Amino acid sequence: MKYADKLISGFLLILLVAGANLLKGEEKSVVTKTDNQRANDHCLKCHAHNHFIYENTVAKKQVKHKMEPGLRIDTVLFYQSNHKNFKCTDCHSEDFGKWPHSAEVRMETPMLCLDCHGGDEKYAKFQFEKIEAEFAQSTHATRHGDSFSCWTCHEPHTYKISARNDSVINKIIAYDNNICLSCHNNVNKFELISDNAKPNIIAKHDWLPNQARHFQNVRCIECHAHKKDSLLVAHNIMPKEKAVKLCQECHSKNSILMNSLYQYQLKSKATGLGFDNEKMLDNSYVIGANRNIYLNRISIAIFLLTLIGIAVHTLLRIIFKKH
Ligand code: HEC
Ligand code: HEC
Ligand code: HEC
Ligand code: HEC
Ligand code: HEC
Numbered sequence: 001m002k003y004a005d006k007l008i009s010g011f012l013l014i015l016l017v018a019g020a021n022l023l024k025g026e027e028k029s030v031v032t033k034t035d036n037q038r039a040n041d042h043c044l045k046c047h048a049h050n051h052f053i054y055e056n057t058v059a060k061k062q063v064k065h066k067m068e069p070g071l072r073i074d075t076v077l078f079y080q081s082n083h084k085n086f087k088c089t090d091c092h093s094e095d096f097g098k099w100p101h102s103a104e105v106r107m108e109t110p111m112l113c114l115d116c117h118g119g120d121e122k123y124a125k126f127q128f129e130k131i132e133a134e135f136a137q138s139t140h141a142t143r144h145g146d147s148f149s150c151w152t153c154h155e156p157h158t159y160k161i162s163a164r165n166d167s168v169i170n171k172i173i174a175y176d177n178n179i180c181l182s183c184h185n186n187v188n189k190f191e192l193i194s195d196n197a198k199p200n201i202i203a204k205h206d207w208l209p210n211q212a213r214h215f216q217n218v219r220c221i222e223c224h225a226h227k228k229d230s231l232l233v234a235h236n237i238m239p240k241e242k243a244v245k246l247c248q249e250c251h252s253k254n255s256i257l258m259n260s261l262y263q264y265q266l267k268s269k270a271t272g273l274g275f276d277n278e279k280m281l282d283n284s285y286v287i288g289a290n291r292n293i294y295l296n297r298i299s300i301a302i303f304l305l306t307l308i309g310i311a312v313h314t315l316l317r318i319i320f321k322k323h
């Protein structure tokens, strides 16, 4: 009985606290809705839903019509993205405020990253100009020119920084790989750019043992992008012939991972436990890259002791051999 009472009152308390928090949250979101967010609601009442409603001026009635999936914006992701404080019309023409959207406005050319970020001190650490130069050499840019832009990977309504801010390596890997896989695993998106059939990514990497594990622990760009020391994220995706295939590139003391995926973690101190490339161990144990000098010494000692043991044994057998 006593326990049941406690359970029930505990449960009620949780409900109360949760309820209070909900109320608080709601209050907050009403108070903090910015002017830009309110302006965006006009676009989002159509673009955030499966359907939208418009006034058919000929038939003089309201019509409910479907919104194509490719034109839908995820409001939650938009308001978490790098450009969350923007109005839609900071990047799109004001004329989109009217619907049906006019033919001219639909032909607008999108703004480029460098239009806003180029030469701006505030964003110097990102090295936009260097990234642009690297991208220009990439296989995507050289083969597909205009149909491949920065926006092709940096989805305008969801892109946010990960590698620079997240401390959980696996989150960075998942975020970055999804950028590649959202197209290399999606026939519709792929064929919008290339006339060739989309290769099967899993089949093309079947030489990699335990592929799922590798794809969770390294990024596509580790093997496919030409590494430039000064850039946090390499942007020159090379043709497939130049991809990393040698196991030792990662599974060795001089693992390339220390210079790419783990470069920002490198600065923290070693623990003194004697592992190579210690920082990786927070996340992975990479065979060959995380050898331990103490364990190595112990195993050599065990090996030597075994040899001595065999020698002594042999000697004793010889000495005490019955004739
Ligand atoms: C009444 C609903 C409605 C409103 C409001 C609306 N749109 Fe649209 N929008 C659509 C539909 C439907 C399409 C699909 C093309 C079409 O039918 O014109 C579209 C297409 C678009 C396109 C793609 C154009 C193309 O052909 O590539 C953009 C960009 C766009 N809208 C931006 C906006 C912006 C920005 C706002 C707010 C300033 C906005 N829309 C407000 C319904 C709406
Ligand atoms: C940071 C700039 C930026 C902001 C802010 C922005 N867009 Fe876009 N949007 C773009 C770009 C660039 C494209 C074209 C993408 C492409 O061609 O690959 C685009 C494309 C679109 C499309 C066509 C579908 C597509 O994905 O190609 C729609 C619809 C759209 N935007 C609506 C909106 C709405 C609604 C908002 C506000 C909630 C908004 N956009 C805010 C840059 C932006
Ligand atoms: C219309 C101008 C405009 C365009 C186009 C644009 N940006 Fe931005 N971007 C900004 C502004 C302004 C901010 C700062 C937003 C804020 O602080 O709320 C920003 C923020 C960012 C940030 C976060 C910076 C930080 O310190 O947190 C990154 C990263 C970024 N943009 C990358 C890009 C990339 C990549 C592209 C192209 C794919 C792009 N931007 C296109 C204006 C733009
Ligand atoms: C093939 C896909 C792809 C293309 C094309 C691409 N990027 Fe990126 N970019 C990425 C990935 C993946 C990241 C890592 C995202 C993260 O974890 O923050 C990134 C990160 C960035 C960052 C943040 C780097 C940092 O130091 O934090 C900037 C800035 C950037 N890209 C700008 C650009 C610009 C400008 C272009 C076009 C000239 C471009 N990108 C084209 C895939 C791409
Ligand atoms: C929006 C689609 C899209 C995105 C996003 C994308 N790619 Fe691609 N990628 C393509 C297309 C299309 C080709 C060219 C295929 C062709 O021409 O047959 C290609 C080619 C490649 C190739 C060269 C293959 C060869 O034949 O030499 C590699 C490697 C590659 N991509 C890796 C990546 C990586 C890594 C990322 C993420 C950082 C990425 N891609 C992001 C569409 C995409």
Ligand code: HEC
Pocket (backbone or CB within 6 Å): 177, 180, 181, 184, 199, 201, 204, 205, 208, 214, 215, 218, 219, 220, 221, 222, 223, 224, 240, 241, 243, 244, 245
């Ligand atoms: C361990 C290194 C490694 C990783 C990680 C890796 N790749 Fe590859 N990838 C390769 C190599 C090597 C090839 C060339 C395979 C061959 O043809 O021998 C290749 C081939 C490709 C091709 C060309 C397929 C074709 O034949 O047309 C694409 C596209 C590609 N990879 C995309 C990706 C994407 C997307 C990811 C991330 C999900 C990824 N790769 C992760 C090493 C890697």
Ligand code: HEC
Pocket (backbone or CB within 6 Å): 207, 208, 209, 210, 213, 214, 217, 218, 222, 223, 244, 245, 246, 247, 248, 249, 250, 251, 257, 283, 284, 285, 286, 287
């Ligand atoms: C781009 C770097 C990279 C390359 C190239 C690479 N690996 Fe790995 N490998 C890793 C990482 C990171 C892990 C994950 C360690 C973990 O699970 O914590 C791993 C894990 C493994 C594992 C353990 C998987 C399991 O089942 O536990 C084996 C075995 C392995 N790799 C073999 C290989 C072989 C063989 C090759 C060459 C054909 C290769 N790797 C190429 C980075 C790489």
